[in-house]
Amino acid sequence: xxxxxxxxxMRVSHILxxxxxxxxxxxxxxxxxxxxxETTNWAEIHKGxxxxxxxxVRSGVKPGEAVGVMAWNTARxxxxxYGVSGAxxxxxxxxxxxxxxxxxxxxxxAEDRMFLVDPDLAVVINAIAPHLATVKQFVILTDRAHxxxxxxxxALCYEEWIGAEDGNFDWVEGSERDACGICYTSGTTGNPxxxxxxxxxxMLHAMAASAPDCLNLTSRDTIMPVVPxxxxxxxxxAYTAPMNGAAxxxxxxxxxxxxxxEMLEMGVTITAAVPTIWLGMLQYLKAEKKTFxxxxxxxxxxxxxxxxVIEAFQNNYGVRVFHAWGMTETSPLGTTSSFKxxxxxxxxxxxxxxxxxxxxxxxxxxxxxxxxxxxELPWDGEAQGRLWIRGPGVVRRYLKAETxxxxxxxxxxxGDVATIDANAYVRITDRSKDVIKSGGEWISxxxxxxxxxxxxxxxxxxxxxxxxxxxxxxPILVCVKAPGEDPDPAEIIELxxxxxxxxxxxxxxxxxxxxxxxxxxxxSKLHLRKKLEEMEYKLPEFR
Ligand code: ADP
Numbered sequence: 001x002x003x004x005x006x007x008x009x010m011r012v013s014h015i016l017x018x019x020x021x022x023x024x025x026x027x028x029x030x031x032x033x034x035x036x037x038e039t040t041n042w043a044e045i046h047k048g049x050x051x052x053x054x055x056x057v058r059s060g061v062k063p064g065e066a067v068g069v070m071a072w073n074t075a076r077x078x079x080x081x082y083g084v085s086g087a088x089x090x091x092x093x094x095x096x097x098x099x100x101x102x103x104x105x106x107x108x109x110a111e112d113r114m115f116l117v118d119p120d121l122a123v124v125i126n127a128i129a130p131h132l133a134t135v136k137q138f139v140i141l142t143d144r145a146h147x148x149x150x151x152x153x154x155a156l157c158y159e160e161w162i163g164a165e166d167g168n169f170d171w172v173e174g175s176e177r178d179a180c181g182i183c184y185t186s187g188t189t190g191n192p193x194x195x196x197x198x199x200x201x202x203m204l205h206a207m208a209a210s211a212p213d214c215l216n217l218t219s220r221d222t223i224m225p226v227v228p229x230x231x232x233x234x235x236x237x238a239y240t241a242p243m244n245g246a247a248x249x250x251x252x253x254x255x256x257x258x259x260x261x262e263m264l265e266m267g268v269t270i271t272a273a274v275p276t277i278w279l280g281m282l283q284y285l286k287a288e289k290k291t292f293x294x295x296x297x298x299x300x301x302x303x304x305x306x307x308x309v310i311e312a313f314q315n316n317y318g319v320r321v322f323h324a325w326g327m328t329e330t331s332p333l334g335t336t337s338s339f340k341x342x343x344x345x346x347x348x349x350x351x352x353x354x355x356x357x358x359x360x361x362x363x364x365x366x367x368x369x370x371x372x373x374x375x376e377l378p379w380d381g382e383a384q385g386r387l388w389i390r391g392p393g394v395v396r397r398y399l400k401a402e403t404x405x406x407x408x409x410x411x412x413x414x415g416d417v418a419t420i421d422a423n424a425y426v427r428i429t430d431r432s433k434d435v436i437k438s439g440g441e442w443i444s445x446x447x448x449x450x451x452x453x454x455x456x457x458x459x460x461x462x463x464x465x466x467x468x469x470x471x472x473x474x475p476i477l478v479c480v481k482a483p484g485e486d487p488d489p490a491e492i493i494e495l496x497x498x499x500x501x502x503x504x505x506x507x508x509x510x511x512x513x514x515x516x517x518x519x520x521x522x523x524s525k526l527h528l529r530k531k532l533e534e535m536e537y538k539l540p541e542f543r
Contacts, residue, residue: 052083457487
């Protein structure tokens, strides 16, 4: 009786076929790299993707070869996204904010065979082109009229390149276990590491991420990924949207609050980005006295979302926040903070406490916390330990690594420190390398930062440990003042110490004009520590 149902390799091309056939007219509105806002639909994206795949095959790209793509979130990027995978090649998305050195390493390491780049980003690639050993052909993602002059000589013009094809093309077939896409982790220490998603891992992850307790995405929704498609698998939105027949709005390269707001007002019901984007947006809305006409939900992750952001969205604008946690290595969704019945009836303040946690995992994700010796810790919301994850969307081994990143039983060490409570809600307290250790105890930098930004005079805050001869480290807060504000450091310390024991309170507040950020918009504690060293910072008791 075995194996009597139909077999269907879980290739991501099925997703776009479905969207084109059953939701073909659903609009995709995007701010094009050339400037104007343009509207297309899933049927047209499907046609463009077929032509892209056909052109890639005609240009000699073979199944399993990597194709580099550096582009903003636009409709054209979606054609490329499915065109590359549909040609049997591997979609390697790149972040233009990485350093030239990192880009050279990543492109050579993945052995990108062709490279497709937006016209305004072509200069970035032009500067490093002589060092790209494997790239045989560059393509600039625009039409003839907008080809940049004197940059990447010999590059093809995308619209002409695919314009020569008729789109009459069958997706390249293969196994669902074939590589589908590559995304490198940012590698704050050491070289970036390549996570290679398979067609199967992307499909299973996208189905899990679409479920009602996660994105709850439907054909009635219009989703705008502000998070770039090159960041952590684009949070899977380029898969979940067509899978569910949702319409899309693509914001292009204008990441100013005004630019994002303009696009959100094009009928967007759900959007997603890291907290820094929303801090800027909330300031803009307040200053301009604007509100949202259609937005219902916002997914916030990538770093911890401050309570003040969740409160502002929900209380001032009626937009529900879904705090989420994940990483490049986990496709990326690990948990989302939707309400289970155990918490749905709580009073508003207690519900807000729940929303500040990162939530619970969907089916396909399995979690545990352990101490350093590997002993599992209780789910009491108190015990902090290493967070481990396993599942079909979690990395087993990094590209070209000699050993597995996950252990034999598939558990992968996330590098995050967390608690889990009796309802299986996870609270991320730190990254293990950012934990502040004082007198042998751990202090959560995330809790302290989130409390500090609740002060109206604080725009951004980072808690870091400063070496101390007796206590090992002592916590301090490094803050950026909100525009036109001059907050009292004592007030900030008071606020950030709420609920903390005396020894956990920050010893000092340092103001800087800005904080260093990583290429994915997170505060770079590594650079911040270096900066304080350069400033020859001393704790108050040693001045
Ligand atoms: P990168 O390091 O390149 O920005 P990732 O997106 O893979 O890429 O980073 C994953 C890390 O981001 C997690 O391990 C965790 O430390 C942090 N993170 C993600 N979401 C959250 C969240 N909601 N709260 C706290 N930290 C988060």
